[in-house]
Amino acid sequence: MARYAGPKLLLLATAAMGLGLANSHQASNFDVPTEVAESHSCDAICQQIIAQMNVLDLGTFGTNFDFDFYATAANFSESKPGDLLKLLPLSNSSAISNAPEGVSVYKFQYTSAAVDGAPVPVTGLIALPPATNNSRSNLVAFAHGTTGLYRGCAPSTYTQLFNDDGWPRAVAAGYAVVVSDFAGLGNNFTEHLYLSKAQANDVYYSVLASQKAFPQRLSHKWVSLGHSQGGGAIWQLSEHKLVQDANSGYLGGVAVAPPTKLSDQFQSALRNLQSNSSTADQIQTFLTTIPPTTLGLQRYFPSDYDAPLLTEKTKQRIELAGIGQLCLYALGGLMLDLTPNDVFVNLNNTDDSQMQKFQALNSPAQGDLAGKPLLVIHGSADILVSPESSKASFDASCGYGNILHRTVYEGRDHGSVLRDSSIEWIQFIADRFAGRDFGSTCTESVMGGTEL
Structure with missing residues (x-):
């Protein structure tokens, strides 16, 4: 079900590039004219929020997008999933100014497979630790959290690549790391199908392509690590x-x-909203997930998803995301001045059959085999992805006979848990390469969390 960049998407992107382009190399978070914003139910307060969030996003993704590199490779049409298409060293880039000494970083483009198996070009990063005695480096594939749904929101465009709390810690521990941007981010041959199984494909084929890029440097064996959206992709990958x-x-x-x-x-x-059991922070956090979730479903079901639970005002706001090519903060910012009653038609109506269908087609822990060890980590204070949700999937997967371990970190939220669990996940990675036993039963534990 690959959905390619059709005329409507191209028109939106073209319009966005002409709206508030301050730099010819900017690819995201364009200013939207007042009249366009107002026609999409975005008043002065809404516009002010988006402007503030654009500053945050551009601080992360920058305004120096390499359109030549991210363009689809000329040899793509003749390629198959796992093929390497482009390789670009970043030896003189300011984006790696804080990289550990001796670490080499490359951008690369490779071929992955969409959810229907069709080839798609994807970009990403490869980081190599210092070489020692011509030995191979053990390989870790990292799957990133939500950054946005548009081409300018790719992690490989970060102004400071090593500010991430995840994969740089693996590099510092001596591992080579490959990071997929995910299809639709960076390269825009296809749209980004948010939270779909496509991301598991992207991780898998990034490994094959990186091994082709550095056949003498990277190990054949590999371990995966992912956070948030990427954590879901790793669970999908395990099956x-x-x-x-x-x-x-x-x-x-x-x-x-x-x-x-x-x-x-x-x-x-939604049930928590109905029962008035959500805190203000929980409500606001939930509402910020509406734009990426809705866009992801619209792309997955391009002809028959009309977001039945959302008001027209909300739908109009979400359309601004494509016009402005908004990344993470601005995308969520579209909802920050709205209440649940502004966003939903009726809080007592929770039936969204297409969302249920998407879950059935893409979610893990529905009976498939996970034949290799899987460590699930969650923070007890996570209000973006509830610990109860991963617990339910953990129990379901164990019930199907899979062997998992789940650790809950007390007091850690959605972001801090990646950093504060790093001792555990780095040890897990080391144990896998050392061939240590993972156990034969599902286990759970609770930890306080210590930063590495």
Whole structure:
């Protein structure tokens, strides 16, 4: 079900580039003219919020997008999933100014597979630790959290790549790391299908392509690690048919704060609104997830998803995301001045059959085999992805006979849990490469969390 950039998307992108372009290399978070914003139910307060959030996003993604590199490679049409298309060293880039000494970083483009198996170009990063005695470096594939849904929101465009709390810690521990941007981010041959199984494909094929880029440097065996959206992708990957084969080299994965079952979590949040049991922070956080979730479903079901639970005002606001090519903060910012009654048609109406169908088609823990070790980590104070949701998926997967371990970090929220659990997940990675036993039963534990 690859959805390619059709005329409507191209028109939106073209319009966005002409609206508030201050730099010819800017690819995201464009200013939207007042009249356009107002025609999309975005008043002065809404516009002020978006302007403030754009500053935050551009501080992360910058205004120096390399359009030539992110353009689809000329040899893509002749490629197959796992093929390397482009490789670009970042030796003189300010984006790696705080990289550990001796670490080499490359951008690369490779071919992945969409949810329907069609080839798609994807971009990402490869980071290599200092070489020692011509030995191979053990490889970790990192899956990133939500950054946005448009081409300018790719992690490989970060102004400071090593500010991430995840994969740089693996590099510092001596591992080579490959980071997929995910299809639709960076390269825009196709749209980004948010929270779909496509991201598991992107992780898997990033490994094959990176091994082709550095056949003498990277190990055949590999471990995966993901946070938030990427944590969900790693759980999906653990059930991927291709990694059940011993020849894949896959040793296991870590899913940190993973969203697993979209519809179930959405329904739970709506029930909390109905019962007035949500805090103000929980309500605001939930509402900021509405734009990416809605856009993801519209892209997955392009002809028959009309967001039945949302008001026209909310739908109009969400359309601004495409016009302005908004990344993470501005995307969520579209909802920051709204109440639940502004956003939803009727809080007592929670039926969204297409969201349920999306969950059935894309969510893990529905009976598939996860033949390699999977460590699930969650913060007890996570109000973005509830700990109860990962617990339910953990119990379900264990019930199907899979072997998982789940650790809850007391007092840690959605962001801090990745950093504060790093001792555990780095040890998990080391154990997998050392061939240590993971156990034969599902286990759970609670920890306080210590920063590495």
